[in-house]
Amino acid sequence: xxxxxxxxxxxxxxxxxxxxxxxxxxxxxxxxxxxxxxxxxxxxxxxxxxxxxxxxxxxxxxxxxxxxxxxxxxxxxxxxxxxxxxxxxxxxxxxxxxxxx
Numbered sequence: 001x002x003x004x005x006x007x008x009x010x011x012x013x014x015x016x017x018x019x020x021x022x023x024x025x026x027x028x029x030x031x032x033x034x035x036x037x038x039x040x041x042x043x044x045x046x047x048x049x050x051x052x053x054x055x056x057x058x059x060x061x062x063x064x065x066x067x068x069x070x071x072x073x074x075x076x077x078x079x080x081x082x083x084x085x086x087x088x089x090x091x092x093x094x095x096x097x098x099x100x101x
Contacts, residue, residue: 006035007033007034007035007036008033009031009032009033009037009038010031010032010033010097011030011031012029012030012031012032012058012096012097013028013029013030014028014029014032014055014056014057014058015027015028015055015056016028016029016039016041016053016054016055016056017053017054018039018041018043018051018052018053018054019051019052019053020043020045020049020051021046021049022043022044022045023043025041025043027039027040027041027043027077028040029055030077032055032093032096032097033097034082034085034090034093034094034097035081035082036067036070036079036080036081036082037055037067037079037080037082038077038078038079038080039053039077039078039079039080040076040077041077041078042075044072044074045069045072045078046069046072047069047070047071047072048068048069049068049069050066050067050068050069050083051066051067051069051080052064052065052066053065053066053067053080057092057096058096061092063088063089063092063093064089065082065085065089066082066083066084067080067081067082067083068080068081068083
């Protein structure tokens with residue numbers, strides 16, 4: 001897993017509801033950045049797959065996102081790169097990450 005991140009990740013546990021071709025799952029993040037996040041889950045995905053998910057911010061607000069699976073650690077989770085991040089979602093993430101620094 002040799003990756004070059006453009007954005008620093010903030011370690012934070014947030015609730016996630018995600019959906020892929022294999023089904024719907026509840027999970028959590030272990031870190032988040034403006035570019036993506038790591039989702040802690042035993043659910044299975046394929047590298048390159050696009051998933052839809054909702055991320056619950058500490059304020060309790062849910063934001064809807066899509067991401068491409070960049071790598072998987074079976075039985076542990078996977079890394080996602082956000083796709084088509086709206087300006088509003090980016091604003092929410094920026095504010096949230098700033099509070100974690």
